[in-house]
Amino acid sequence: xxxxxxxxxxxxxxxxxxxxxxxxxxxxxxxxxxxxxxxxxxxxxxxxxxxxxxxxxxxxxxxxxxxxxxxxxxxxxxxxxxxxxxxxxxxxxxxxxxxxxxxxxxxxxxxxxxxxx
Amino acid sequence: xxxxxxxxxxxxxxxxxxxxxxxxxxxxxxxxxxxxxxxxxxxxxxxxxxxxxxxxxxxxxxxxxxxxxxxxxxxxxxxxxxxxxxxxxxxxxxxxxxxxxxxxxxxxxxx
Numbered sequence: 001x002x003x004x005x006x007x008x009x010x011x012x013x014x015x016x017x018x019x020x021x022x023x024x025x026x027x028x029x030x031x032x033x034x035x036x037x038x039x040x041x042x043x044x045x046x047x048x049x050x051x052x053x054x055x056x057x058x059x060x061x062x063x064x065x066x067x068x069x070x071x072x073x074x075x076x077x078x079x080x081x082x083x084x085x086x087x088x089x090x091x092x093x094x095x096x097x098x099x100x101x102x103x104x105x106x107x108x109x110x111x112x113x114x115x116x117x
Numbered sequence: 118x119x120x121x122x123x124x125x126x127x128x129x130x131x132x133x134x135x136x137x138x139x140x141x142x143x144x145x146x147x148x149x150x151x152x153x154x155x156x157x158x159x160x161x162x163x164x165x166x167x168x169x170x171x172x173x174x175x176x177x178x179x180x181x182x183x184x185x186x187x188x189x190x191x192x193x194x195x196x197x198x199x200x201x202x203x204x205x206x207x208x209x210x211x212x213x214x215x216x217x218x219x220x221x222x223x224x225x226x227x228x
Binding site: 109 | 123149151153159160161162163166206208212214215216217218219220221
C-alpha cells in the first residue's frame with residue numbers, strides 16, 4: 001500500500017486479556033516505530049526496529065508489552081494481561097533506510113484505538 | 118533533557134490570521150525538528166521539518182522559524198483557514214531515531 005496501515009482500527013477487550021496489534025509499514029522502509037498516544041497528549045515512544053531487530057525498546061512500560069518484526073516488514077505489538085491503563089491509541093510509524101536523505105522522516109499510520117474495559 | 122515543551126495548549130484565530138505555536142528543547146544533540154498535524158481519529162501527518170543549520174524554512178503557508186542559540190523553534194501558519202483546525206505537534210530527534218513529541222496545540226480557525 002501507499003502508506004502505513006494498522007489493524008484493527010479499534011479493539012475493545014476486557015481487563016486481563018491478551019491483544020495483538022498489527023502494523024504494515026511502507027514498502028521498503030527499514031525502520032519501524034511504535035508509539036502510544038493517550039487522550040490529549042503527544043505520542044510517546046515505545047520501541048524502534050531497524051530491520052528485524054529491536055534497536056531500542058526503552059519505551060515499553062513493563063514486561064507485559066512485547067513487539068516483534070520477524071521478517072523486517074510487518075510488526076506486531078503484543079500486550080499481555082491488559083489493564084485499564086493500557087487504553088490509548090497505538091501508533092505505528094516507518095521511515096526509509098538510514099542511507100536515505102529522508103531517513104529522519106517518520107510516516108505514521110492511522111493508529112489502533114485500544115479500549116480495556 | 119529529553120523533553121520538548123510546547124505552547125500554547127490551545128489557540129483560536131480568525132480566518133486569515135497567523136497562528137504561532139512555539140516549542141523549546143534542552144538536548145543539544147537533537148538535529149531534526151518536524152511538525153505534525155493531526156485530525157481527530159487520524160494519525161499524525163508530517164507538515165514541515167527543519168534542521169539546525171537553517172533559521173527558517175517555508176513550505177506553502179507553513180513556516181518554521183528556528184533559533185539554535187535559544188533552543189526554540191516555532192510554526193507559523195499564514196492565511197489560516199477553517200480546514201487548518203487540528204492539533205499540531207512539534208517533535209525532535211537525534212539522528213534516525215525516536216521522536217520526542219511536544220504535548221500538542223489544539224488550533225481552531227473561525228470562519
